[in-house]
Amino acid sequence: MMFDDVSRTGSITLDLNRIPKPAKNPKKCTLRLLRTDGKIPTLNLFKNKRCKGWWPVAAREKDEESGEENLILKVCRCCLLMPQKNMLIFTARTFG
Numbered sequence: 001m002m003f004d005d006v007s008r009t010g011s012i013t014l015d016l017n018r019i020p021k022p023a024k025n026p027k028k029c030t031l032r033l034l035r036t037d038g039k040i041p042t043l044n045l046f047k048n049k050r051c052k053g054w055w056p057v058a059a060r061e062k063d064e065e066s067g068e069e070n071l072i073l074k075v076c077r078c079c080l081l082m083p084q085k086n087m088l089i090f091t092a093r094t095f096g
Helices: none
Strands: 049-062 070-082
Touching: none
Parallel strands: none
Antiparallel strands: 049 070
């Protein structure tokens, strides 16, 4: 997840075929999980159907020349892929 400015909302784009595998605990959740060089393990949500763990959220520096990214928070999420007809049966609390 990337935010251009900490004070503004950000955006997230997920490739459900190649989601970065989440860290199992907050201590292992680092900016390394955001690398795009193909060296981090990924998972296919269409095959696994469910994943739970910690992902880092980074912000880019205002100085565009440096392009540095800083870890601003860690998010614990559960991702679940299910048919639309099942959405009303389950609640968010079911997976927490």
